Amino acid sequence: MALKAVTPAGTEDVRTGELFATGKIVLFGVPGAFTPVCSDFHLPGFVLKTDELKAKGIDTIACVSVNDxxxxxxxxxxxxxxxxxxxxxxxxAFTAAMGLTTDASSFGLGTRSERYAAIIENGVLTSIRVEKEFVDHEVSTAEHVLAAL
Incomplete structure (x- = not known):
């Protein structure tokens, strides 16, 4: 499965099989960039907790969204x-393959990702927590990931 990664040099194709193959990864999915819960709480929580996550052995923190x-x-x-x-x-495509699509048409967003946080260790999904509603941000927060580590 291919995604686009945003880097300081621009964008690059990323194969999920390679990105998630080695190390301990936190992957969190959000319904949409610049949306209220995603921008006010979800992503900022991971930004604030990056050092703590790395100190607990996380090699890579990744955020995925159905956006360009x-x-x-x-x-x-x-x-x-x-x-x-x-x-x-x-x-x-990645979100659908994970079985985590949601219909956010009532918010004007169309097909989007459920809000979730996963831990992947050497290519194996060891934990995933999906919010009951994609507008919630309880079980998929950086704090909950830290507690699970």
């Missing part, structure tokens, strides 16, 4: 998301 790479890049810049790999799932 340009939007993810602008969002990363606006949130000072240094240290977090920002992944664009422009056609929701």
């Amino acid at each position: 790479a340009f939007v993810m890049g602008a969002w990363a810049n606006s949130e000072a998301a240094e240290g977090i790999v920002m992944l664009a799932d422009d056609a929701a």
Whole structure:
């Protein structure tokens, strides 16, 4: 599965099988860049807790959203998301393969990702917590990930 990663040099294709193959990774999914809960709470929580997550043995922190790479890049810049790999799932293919799509049409967003946080160790999904409603941010927060480590 291919996603687009936003880097300081621009965007690059990323194969999820390679990105998640080695090390301990936190992957969190959000419904949309620049949306209220995502921008006010979810991403900022991971930005604030990056050092704590790394101290607990996390090698990579990645955020995925059903957005294009340009939007993810602008969002990363606006949130000072240094240290977090920002992944664009422009056609929701990765999100669909994970079984985590949701219909956010009532919010004007169409097909989006459920809000979740996962821990992947050497290519194996060891934990995933999905919010009951994609507008919630309880079980998928950086604090809950830290507690699970």
